[in-house]
Amino acid sequence: MKILVGYDGSNQAKDALELATKHAVAFGAQVYIVTSLFGEKQTTPQEIHDAEEGLEYARKLLTESGVTVETHLLIRGFSPGEDLVQFAKEKSMDEIIVGVKKVSPVGKLIFGSNARYVILNAPCPVLSVR
Numbered sequence: 001m002k003i004l005v006g007y008d009g010s011n012q013a014k015d016a017l018e019l020a021t022k023h024a025v026a027f028g029a030q031v032y033i034v035t036s037l038f039g040e041k042q043t044t045p046q047e048i049h050d051a052e053e054g055l056e057y058a059r060k061l062l063t064e065s066g067v068t069v070e071t072h073l074l075i076r077g078f079s080p081g082e083d084l085v086q087f088a089k090e091k092s093m094d095e096i097i098v099g100v101k102k103v104s105p106v107g108k109l110i111f112g113s114n115a116r117y118v119i120l121n122a123p124c125p126v127l128s129v130r
Contacts, residue, residue, distance in 0.1 A: 001029035004093045006084045006118065008035060009054040012099025015129045017058055020097050024067040032070050032091065033058045036083035039075040048075070081117030089123050096126045 005020045007013045017033070024031050035051045037043045055071040062069045074083045088096055100115040119126045 001027045001094045002091060003029045003031045004084065004088050004091070004096045005031060005033045005058075006036070006080065006096070006098040006114070007033045007054065007058050008080070008099075009050070010099055010101065012101055012129060014099075016097045016099040016127075017061060019127065019129055021062055021065050021067055023095065023097070024062070025065065029094070030068045030070070031062055032072065032087075032093070033062070034072045034074060034084060034087055036074045036076075036078065036080035038079070039077050043075060048073070079114060079117070081114035081121075084114070084118050085121045085123070093124050095124055096122050098126065098128055100128045100130050 003020050003023055005016050020031050023029060033055060035055055037047060037051055051073050055073060059069050059071045074087065076083060078086065084096065096118060098115045098118055115128055119128065
């Protein structure tokens, strides 16, 4: 079994890691932790460095629990939601776990919702963690 976790360092993403760890232990699964940055002029070197540090934190956390883990920093010009769905298709994921943040209706209208995009377009079941 392969589990994909969308990770952005938020508290919700950390909760998603915790759930992924439980599922991985229970099902003998491998976990893929993915951070997506848009790239080009919209992403600074500091954001890339912070994302790499966050992925290393997440990798250590799951490895200490005995879980087989791969981390991926994607900078492909897609929104995080699009990146996660595409990655899940490319790697034939069995499950995606994402953290969701409460956003106002206006915020969703202006910025969209990456978690919503994943839930509606994923090729596999999606668990959302609040």
